[in-house]
Amino acid sequence: xxxxxxxxxxxxxxxxxxxxxxxxxxxxxxxxxxxxxxxxxxxxxxxxxxxxxxxxxxxxxxxxxxxxxxxxxxxxxxxxxxxxxxxxxxxxxxxxxxxxxxxxxxxxxxxxxxxxxxxxxxxxxxxxxxxxxxxxxxxxxxxxxxxxxxxxxxxxx
Numbered sequence: 001x002x003x004x005x006x007x008x009x010x011x012x013x014x015x016x017x018x019x020x021x022x023x024x025x026x027x028x029x030x031x032x033x034x035x036x037x038x039x040x041x042x043x044x045x046x047x048x049x050x051x052x053x054x055x056x057x058x059x060x061x062x063x064x065x066x067x068x069x070x071x072x073x074x075x076x077x078x079x080x081x082x083x084x085x086x087x088x089x090x091x092x093x094x095x096x097x098x099x100x101x102x103x104x105x106x107x108x109x110x111x112x113x114x115x116x117x118x119x120x121x122x123x124x125x126x127x128x129x130x131x132x133x134x135x136x137x138x139x140x141x142x143x144x145x146x147x148x149x150x151x152x153x154x155x156x157x
Contacts, residue, residue: 004049007032011040012049013150019053056144064091064109066116067137070123071102078128079103085126091119102133 004012007030014021014029021029027037044050059067074082079097086092086106094107106123110116116134123132 007036008040008044009150011037012044013147016145016147016150059093059109063111066110066112068108068110068116069135069137070106070108070120071098071133071135072104072106072123072129073101073131074103075128075130076103082126082128086123089119089122091115092123 010030011026014026023037023041024034026032027034030037059065072086083095083097083104086095086104089108091108091110092106093109096105097103098105108116108119110119116136120132120134123129
């Protein structure tokens, strides 16, 4: 995969600032032709530069105001099947394989403490889970972002 050039970085930065911008609006903002922007977007898609285009929806608006992170310790040989089983739990928003003492880190949402207890029980009931440690999220301090990386990559500080 070739590194991103300055035009790619400018394009991604403009998209990070306003993800709803159209190709025409991006072309105007960046001083490029619509065809150039369209071609670059296609190349970036082929390289899997873009993550899901799903809009971030606040789980609290869906009745899930509690967020927690669950560190899961598992039997390594069962990890593949276990990931599928955990992914079937709707309240599990994300899951990452880790190095270190825990094997998985899950971000989950719940309606209340009792619901979190139920979700934790579902995770613990999965074949291959040895232990789970739960930490309640008190608030998002730094939301997901890439703008600082784009600025660093394009030589901006």
